[in-house]
Amino acid sequence: MALGAGREGTARRDLTDLPKAHLHLHFTGSMRHATLVELAARDGVHLPDALVEDWPPQLSAADEKGWFRFQRLYDVARSVLRTEDDVRRLVLEAAEDDVRDGGRWLEIQVDPSGYGARFGGITAFTDLVLDCVRDASERTGLGMAVLIAANRTRHPLDARTLARLAGQYAGRGVVGFGLSNDERRGTTSEFGPAFAIAERAGLLLAPHGGELRGPENIRDVLDHLHADRLGHGIRSAEDPALLERVVESGVALEVCPVSNVALGVYSDLTSVPLPQLMEAGATIALGADDPLLFGSRLEGQYATMRAAHELTDAQLAELARMSFRASRAPSDVVERSLADIDAWLKAEPV
Incomplete structure (x- = not known):
């Protein structure tokens, strides 16, 4: 179906x-x-105005100064997590918010090295997070898992340590390994050994790529890190040959439209090239990235793309289906959710 075709009038x-x-x-x-x-x-803890009166903050990552400001706000927010109960509250509330937005499965990404000093080390913190995830899942009914992510602004040897940590928990709540932070920092190929460790452990490989930098960054991530999913990957739309490679290899794109605009990657939501990706046959999972800093959660990504690109309910349903197909959710969760998506689409619009 072509983008925008077969619209159901004003009913949604x-x-x-x-x-x-x-x-x-x-x-x-x-x-x-x-x-x-x-x-x-x-x-x-003193919070800057951007996190209080001026929230959500005005952000841009067009240059390193802009990214530094974004990272500084994130670090300030992380500093308020002081106790185990704080961590437990964060995870439970994240689960509750996803359930409210129609979430059935959540893979939350964490870099334990950013919290280990306060919580007894990276292993102890990982144990805490996994315990919180189990508790939140039981209390909300949301299926949940964890991706451990390295930070590309740190030494690649740190990434190897985290990959080994992730491998120790493979099959015990950790389903994947990622690489986050400013794509303009570090050398992608130097993180290859860390991803090889994670790959041998059977983990999903989901590094960031193709948001702040363009197609060349995506090629590096695919070539050197063997990505199964791309955190963002939105700028594959700029290179038809690269996009064809992404589609043919089945690499899923974790597209976060609101954060793309907030960070200045695109000028507005209508400029986010979701239609091009869909028309090319890419596997896409919409994500909220950092709701605390961007002010929009999971359902908001679907709503903004519906409005910006006049997506039909059939197209939105297919986006939802792709999110499950790209996940590491258990087969029963996927099958039940796909059936419920079909039921949603068959119901009368209001």
Whole structure:
């Protein structure tokens, strides 16, 4: 179906009822704004105006100064997590928010090295996160798993340490290994050995690529890190040959439209090239990235793309189906969710 074809007039099905898998959500970035403000007040942590009166902040990552500002706000937010109960609250609230948005499965991404100093080391923190995930899943009914991510601004040897850590938990709540932070930093090929460790452990490989940098970055990530999914990957639309490679290899794209615009990758939501990716046959999973800093959660990604590109409910349903197909959700979760997506589409629009 061509983009925008067969529109159902003004009637639209409720997107919060559409089952979804959420594959691109960062740990601290999942925090509710109200929780950030409350925890900061409790411990006397000063929050910049961009995280209080001027929230959500005006951001841009067009240059390193802009990215530094974004990272500084993220670091301030992370600093309010002081106790195990704080971590437990963050994970539970992230699960509750996804369920409210129609989420059935969540793969939350965390870099334990950013929290280990306060929580007894990276292994102890990983144990804590996995315990919180199990508890939140039981309490909300949301299926959940963890991706451990390295930071490309740190030494590649640190990434190897985290890949080994992720491998130790493979099959015990950790399903993948990623690489995040500023794509303009570090040399992608130097992280190859870390991804080889994760690959041998049977983990999903999901590094960031193709948001702040263009097609050349995506090629590096595919060639050197053997990505199964691309965190973002949106700029594959700029190179037809690369996009064809992505489609033919089955590499899924974790597209985060609101954050793309907030960081200045695109000028507005209508410029996000989702239609080109869909028409090329790419596997796409919409994600919220960092709701704390971008002000939009999972359902908001679907709603903004529906409005910006006049997507039909059939196209939105296919986006939801692709999110499950690209996930590491158990087969029963996938099958039940796909059936419920079909039921959503068969229901009368309101």
